[in-house]
Amino acid sequence: MKTDINEFIADLEKRTPGESEFHQAVEEVIGSVWEFYEKNPRYQKAKILERMVEPERVIMFRVPWVDDRGEVQINRGYRVEFNSALGPYKGGLRFHSSVTLSILKFLGFEQTFKNSLTTLPMGGGKGGSDFSPKGKTDAEIMRFCQSFMTELYRHIGPNTDVPAGDIGVGGREIGYLFGQYKRLKNEFTGVLTGKGLAWGGSLIRPEATGFGAVYFAQHMFHRIGEDIEGKTISVSGFGNVAWGAITKINELGGKVVTISGPDGYIFDSEGVSGDKVEYLLELRATNNDIVEPYAEEFGAQFFAGKRPWEVPVDLAMPCATENEVDLDDAKTLVKNGCKMLAEASNMGCTADAVDYLSEQIDYAPGKAVNAGGVAVSGLEMSQNSMRINWPREEVDARLKGIMKNIHETCVHYGRNGNSIDYVKGANVGGFVKVAEAMLAQGIV
Numbered sequence: 001m002k003t004d005i006n007e008f009i010a011d012l013e014k015r016t017p018g019e020s021e022f023h024q025a026v027e028e029v030i031g032s033v034w035e036f037y038e039k040n041p042r043y044q045k046a047k048i049l050e051r052m053v054e055p056e057r058v059i060m061f062r063v064p065w066v067d068d069r070g071e072v073q074i075n076r077g078y079r080v081e082f083n084s085a086l087g088p089y090k091g092g093l094r095f096h097s098s099v100t101l102s103i104l105k106f107l108g109f110e111q112t113f114k115n116s117l118t119t120l121p122m123g124g125g126k127g128g129s130d131f132s133p134k135g136k137t138d139a140e141i142m143r144f145c146q147s148f149m150t151e152l153y154r155h156i157g158p159n160t161d162v163p164a165g166d167i168g169v170g171g172r173e174i175g176y177l178f179g180q181y182k183r184l185k186n187e188f189t190g191v192l193t194g195k196g197l198a199w200g201g202s203l204i205r206p207e208a209t210g211f212g213a214v215y216f217a218q219h220m221f222h223r224i225g226e227d228i229e230g231k232t233i234s235v236s237g238f239g240n241v242a243w244g245a246i247t248k249i250n251e252l253g254g255k256v257v258t259i260s261g262p263d264g265y266i267f268d269s270e271g272v273s274g275d276k277v278e279y280l281l282e283l284r285a286t287n288n289d290i291v292e293p294y295a296e297e298f299g300a301q302f303f304a305g306k307r308p309w310e311v312p313v314d315l316a317m318p319c320a321t322e323n324e325v326d327l328d329d330a331k332t333l334v335k336n337g338c339k340m341l342a343e344a345s346n347m348g349c350t351a352d353a354v355d356y357l358s359e360q361i362d363y364a365p366g367k368a369v370n371a372g373g374v375a376v377s378g379l380e381m382s383q384n385s386m387r388i389n390w391p392r393e394e395v396d397a398r399l400k401g402i403m404k405n406i407h408e409t410c411v412h413y414g415r416n417g418n419s420i421d422y423v424k425g426a427n428v429g430g431f432v433k434v435a436e437a438m439l440a441q442g443i444v
């Protein structure tokens with residue numbers, strides 16, 4: 001048993017050199033649960049935390065494929081099977097040029113606690129590749145997906161490990177991956193989630209992360225006697241999560257004034273609503289990863305190379321990627337009157353931004369806010385096991401119930417006088433179930 005947090009982190013850094021995103025994710029969780037851990041000698045004796053930071057299994061593999069010009073391309077594939085205490089490994093696949101082992105370990109680690117918060121029977125895992133779909137043709141994406149699955153298929157299965165989408169992996173990629181899995185195994189099973197509706201997918205899965213995040217934000221507002229209706233909101237990104245969040249915000253009477261891409265951000269004072277929301281899907285389908293065309297299409301303003309956090313809003317919802325809000329961004333948001341930040345991206349804020357925001361305003365971390373995505377993946381697994389499809393209302397009602405419950409868990413474990421420490425609430429709430437399951441299952 002390490003006697004203090006610093007010793008624990010120093011030891012982790014020594015054993016996992018250079019994995020800065022992973023260290024950041026672990027430090028946040030350890031910071032929240034340490035006090036609790038110290039009070040529970042049975043956790044310490046079983047070295048629960050030491051075991052939690054070690055993935056059960058990491059698979060890394062070569063992904064060779066041939067591009068449209070006939071040139072051979074080599075990417076690296078990964079699956080980090082982090083923790084199976086609560087169920088089969090579950091978590092998305094990310095295809096992006098920034099993908100490294102450190103990124104996937106941070107995501108797999110976070111996923112374990114997020115999945116625990118949903119109360120559904122899912123362990124934690126994450127995978128992906130440094131393959132970038134940007135600028136690739138459909139045929140190239142299919143060949144890449146087939147090559148990727150030709151190795152991955154032997155490690156996954158509906159009772160073992162159930163991947164889904166993440167950045168760069170949507171319905172199209174899940175389709176190609178599923179087709180190749182089925183061909184290799186000769187089995188039609190719920191081995192992936194985010195499938196098409198005609199072949200085992202669940203209604204609301206595409207919208208689930210964004211819808212769930214807005215349901216969570218609505219609970220944050222209700223707790224302080226306010227409502228999303230009439231609020232001005234900044235969103236980053238323009239992908240699946242942003243699209244779902246914007247759709248639900250419009251439905252609830254809020255106004256989204258920003259979206260963003262790697263090229264800069266859009267300020268739309270009229271609000272991103274109506275046809276403009278569906279346009280986001282078109283923009284994404286171009287595979288160019290730029291948001292600027294929105295400005296020309298709808299006469300909005302585009303700010304090249306900047307992030308949307310300089311725009312005054314009531315609520316900020318990062319929906320793009322990790323560390324997209326730094327301390328300066330956080331200070332600007334607060335200075336401009338922002339009273340709430342609900343993180344829909346995974347680890348959207350840097351560690352110092354989290355510390356600052358938690359002291360100044362209501363800040364809720366990704367593992368609580370964005371858990372609706374994986375929750376509906378869990379519901380997709382249930383429907384696949386029963387070989388039935390629930391109607392839209394049923395899935396949405398379950399999603400709402402799960403998000404309400406996660407908010408209550410955060411309030412329960414994070415209460416601090418009149419305010420709520422959502423980081424502590426989410427981390428302790430997620431940790432307890434995983435720790436108890438690990439204790440019960442012995443030293444494995």
Ligand code: 2IT
Pocket residue numbers: 090091092093114162163164165166167193346370371373374375377
């Ligand atoms: O970060 C996430 O929770 C996801 N990318 C969704 C994972 C899933 O298995 O649906």
